[in-house]
Amino acid sequence: MKSASTSTRDAAVSEQDTTAKDYDLEHFDYTDPEHCRRVKEWCSTHWEPTIKKSMLSFNPLIYHDCCFCFSKRGFAKKANHKPLESSSILRIPTIKAITSHDGLYRWIISKAKSRSHNGQKTLFPAINRYHQDTEDEDDLDRHQVVYLAKRTEDLAKELHTAHKLIESLTSDNKKLVDSSKTWYTRYQEAVATDESVAEWDNRHKSNLAVPDLIN
Numbered sequence: 122m123k124s125a126s127t128s129t130r131d132a133a134v135s136e137q138d139t140t141a142k143d144y145d146l147e148h149f150d151y152t153d154p155e156h157c158r159r160v161k162e163w164c165s166t167h168w169e170p171t172i173k174k175s176m177l178s179f180n181p182l183i184y185h186d187c188c189f190c191f192s193k194r195g196f197a198k199k200a201n202h203k204p205l206e207s208s209s210i211l212r213i214p215t216i217k218a219i220t221s222h223d224g225l226y227r228w229i230i231s232k233a234k235s236r237s238h239n240g241q242k243t244l245f246p247a248i249n250r251y252h253q254d255t256e257d258e259d260d261l262d263r264h265q266v267v268y269l270a271k272r273t274e275d276l277a278k279e280l281h282t283a284h285k286l287i288e289s290l291t292s293d294n295k296k297l298v299d300s301s302k303t304w305y306t307r308y309q310e311a312v313a314t315d316e317s318v319a320e321w322d323n324r325h326k327s328n329l330a331v332p333d334l335i336n
Contacts, residue, residue: 149244151237164229168221
């Protein structure tokens with residue numbers, strides 16, 4: 122059971138998270154020790170009462186890669202983030218695998234490095250932040266690439282599912298054909314056996330009839 126002080130802290134954090142503050146719009150530089158210290162503190166503050174809690178209650182936050190932030194479901198509907206770059210954190214394996222605020226910190230640093238290498242700008246992480254247009258005209262091409270990449274991934278999944286279905290149906294059909302052949306063979310054997318029995322029976326009857334005629 123949570124203590125009164127813990128519940129009070131969680132409530133305070135929840136209230137504080139209603140909308141991200143202006144200073145959260147600052148760009149995050151993962152090579153700056155002070156920036157890293159602030160992000161580590163942010164992770165310590167938000168991991169337990171906000172991020173982890175949302176996963177345990179099956180009411181997960183939404184992660185928005187376009188603005189490097191998280192939103193509660195109700196807020197996400199009005200925040201205008203890009204749908205193709207937004208996803209439930211329960212659908213992101215690398216986030217689902219996090220077990221502590223240190224793990225969340227390492228995930229953020231790794232993500233910031235990857236974004237930097239791809240030429241993407243990275244804001245400080247935040248809870249409930251409205252969409253920010255931090256990109257220039259050239260970045261529009263990246264969104265097209267993101268869209269095409271996601272569409273390609275979806276089509277690949279559909280194709281994989283179709284192949285699995287074909288394999289399953291082919292296997293079922295082979296089993297049915299093999300079963301039919303087995304039953305047909307058994308039927309032929311049974312018919313042959315019946316004919317042999319009938320022939321033997323007729324021959325036996327004929328042999329019995331010969332002495333009767335002689336007598």
